[in-house]
Amino acid sequence: MRSDWREPVRAPRAALRVFGAALGALTVVPTSLWAQDAPARARYWFPPAVSSYGGKVDHLFMVVLWITGIIFFLVEGALLYFLIRYRRREGQPASYIHGHTGVEVIWTVVPAIIVVMLAFSSQRVWSYIQGPPPPHQLEIEVKAEQFAWNIRYAGADGQLNTADDIETINQLHLPVNQVVLVHVTSKDVIHSFFLPQFRIKRDAVPGLNTSIWLQPITEGHFEIVCAELCGLGHYRMRGFVVIESPEAFRAWLEQTKRAG
Ligand SMILES: [Cu+2]
Numbered sequence: 001m002r003s004d005w006r007e008p009v010r011a012p013r014a015a016l017r018v019f020g021a022a023l024g025a026l027t028v029v030p031t032s033l034w035a036q037d038a039p040a041r042a043r044y045w046f047p048p049a050v051s052s053y054g055g056k057v058d059h060l061f062m063v064v065l066w067i068t069g070i071i072f073f074l075v076e077g078a079l080l081y082f083l084i085r086y087r088r089r090e091g092q093p094a095s096y097i098h099g100h101t102g103v104e105v106i107w108t109v110v111p112a113i114i115v116v117m118l119a120f121s122s123q124r125v126w127s128y129i130q131g132p133p134p135p136h137q138l139e140i141e142v143k144a145e146q147f148a149w150n151i152r153y154a155g156a157d158g159q160l161n162t163a164d165d166i167e168t169i170n171q172l173h174l175p176v177n178q179v180v181l182v183h184v185t186s187k188d189v190i191h192s193f194f195l196p197q198f199r200i201k202r203d204a205v206p207g208l209n210t211s212i213w214l215q216p217i218t219e220g221h222f223e224i225v226c227a228e229l230c231g232l233g234h235y236r237m238r239g240f241v242v243i244e245s246p247e248a249f250r251a252w253l254e255q256t257k258r259a260g
Contacts (some may be wrong), residue, residue, distance in 0.1 A: 028136070
């Protein structure tokens with residue numbers, strides 16, 4: 001049996017420093033990488049939301065963060081208070097208390113009400129984004145492969161998967177304010193089509209055809225990220241999103257068609 005159990009355990013300082021640095025790198029580096037051109041706020045917080053439902057997702061996130069944040073500080077504060085207030089004192093024996101039924105009922109019922117409310121409000125946002133899409137003006141296909149995004153637009157016949165389709169690699173152009181239906185699939189392994197600024201992510205699974213819808217509301221340049229570890233080249237599987245006016249989009253599509 002150990003005789004030194006009363007000795008406090010001290011983690012070596014170097015180990016703590018390495019742990020702290022790793023934690024810092026994990027949280028700071030990814031956000032700063034995709035937000036290099038973004039306003040200063042986006043370097044430590046979310047990148048700007050540029051889709052019609054981005055604001056709804058961010059609002060729900062903030063509601064959950066405030067509720068859980070306030071509860072966190074209340075609970076940890078009470079814990080700290082009790083640790084100090086009822087610490088061991090010389091000559092004072094420990095006393096046994098049974099608990100308090102009223103307090104137990106409160107701390108069960110209040111969180112239950114909060115969780116049910118959050119479930120209903122997140123279900124509303126979820127079904128708006130993932131439910132039946134609104135009527136779309138543009139339909140495209142995104143096919144993932146190790147390690148690129150193949151993007152397909154319909155040609156003059158307006159039909160996808162016909163001979164006159166226009167195909168690009170890693171270049172996704174979208175007309176601002178138009179609803180776009182995106183069919184997501186994969187050629188080889190499971191990838192994940194992630195548009196951080198749109199607040200949407202969908203797995204690209206070989207043999208499975210799924211679709212999502214987007215409505216960009218801000219013009220600009222953004223990125224497609226693969227959010228599924230899909231092989232050795234996963235880190236470089238990025239694409240580019242350009243949101244532009246419908247006229248600029250048509251001109252780009254024409255030019256791509258002629259070049260291809
Ligand atoms: Cu991938």
